[in-house]
Amino acid sequence: xxxxxxxxxxxxxxxxxxxxxxxxxxxxxxxxxxxxxxxxxxxxxxxxxxxxxxxxxxxxxxxxxxxxxxxxxxxxxxxxxxxxxxxxxxxxxxxxxxxxxxxxxxxxxxxxxxxxxxxxxxxxxxxxxxxxxxxxxxxxxxxxxxxxxxxxxxxxxxxxxxxxxxxxxxxxxxxxxxxxxxxxxxxxxxxxxxxxxxxxxxxxxxxxxxxxxxxxxxxxxxxxxxxxxxxxxxxxxxxxxxxxxxxxxxxxxxx
DNA sequence: ATGGCCGCTATGAGCGGA
Numbered sequence: 001x002x003x004x005x006x007x008x009x010x011x012x013x014x015x016x017x018x019x020x021x022x023x024x025x026x027x028x029x030x031x032x033x034x035x036x037x038x039x040x041x042x043x044x045x046x047x048x049x050x051x052x053x054x055x056x057x058x059x060x061x062x063x064x065x066x067x068x069x070x071x072x073x074x075x076x077x078x079x080x081x082x083x084x085x086x087x088x089x090x091x092x093x094x095x096x097x098x099x100x101x102x103x104x105x106x107x108x109x110x111x112x113x114x115x116x117x118x119x120x121x122x123x124x125x126x127x128x129x130x131x132x133x134x135x136x137x138x139x140x141x142x143x144x145x146x147x148x149x150x151x152x153x154x155x156x157x158x159x160x161x162x163x164x165x166x167x168x169x170x171x172x173x174x175x176x177x178x179x180x181x182x183x184x185x186x187x188x189x190x191x192x193x194x195x196x197x198x199x200x201x202x203x204x205x206x207x208x209x210x211x212x213x214x215x216x217x218x219x220x221x222x223x224x225x226x227x228x229x230x231x232x233x234x235x236x237x238x239x240x241x242x243x244x245x246x247x248x249x250x251x252x253x254x255x
Numbered sequence: 256a257t258g259g260c261c262g263c264t265a266t267g268a269g270c271g272g273a
Binding site for chain 1: 258259260261262263264270271272273
């Protein structure tokens with residue numbers, strides 16, 4: 001069973017690329033972030049034609065998450081369910097292929113002085129509370145998505161340049177660690193020792209060519225799923241060429 | 256030191272992204 005996550009950076013701008021990738025990689029479940037479209041504009045028919053059921057939680061212009069699966073999606077929930085005033089579409093969950101799948105797009109935070117920074121840190125606490133409230137570390141659960149934080153310096157092309165910058169600040173890393181303390185294993189790190197591989201590269205300049213990236217797109221697995229996980233890879237090829245998202249897909253394989 | 260690219264929008268410049 002193949003489980004993937006991909007910050008697609010606009011589902012409408014990336015539809016053809018996504019369908020090509022699905023045809024090549026054939027994941028059983030795919031979590032999408034930054035779909036950037038309201039649900040009515042999501043290309044559900046095209047995905048259905050490709051063999052996927054889809055649950056969406058979108059909004060205009062920004063954010064937006066979705067889960068696609070080759071099997072039915074049950075018990076779909078949208079948002080974190082704790083704050084009706086927060087209308088940012090950043091979380092969707094569903095049960096499929098015998099596991100609970102939680103797909104998230106964590107707030108970027110902009111910079112450490114922005115009011116988006118405390119919102120980001122609070123969002124991590126809310127996500128942890130959501131897991132505590134709705135799930136168990138003993139169930140097969142995958143938390144996938146764009147965490148917008150590098151877990152540690154192995155996930156940063158230049159820790160010196162990025163020290164205390166957004167995505168790398170100690171409070172963000174502590175918030176991510178506190179989330180993982182729910183009982184989650186970073187599938188990529190679990191299988192790759194100290195490898196420096198990235199899932200995002202800046203569009204500007206030669207960042208991708210020079211492999212100046214960050215690993216911020218993660219697949220977290222509870223122990224029952226991690227025990228079945230035989231590998232986790234970052235599909236750097238999907239970042240190549242014209243009209244690529246600035247993020248690469250991350251793929252985990254479960255026996 | 257700064258910006259460099261990209262997608263979005265009751266677009267034509269500004270915002271957010273990371």
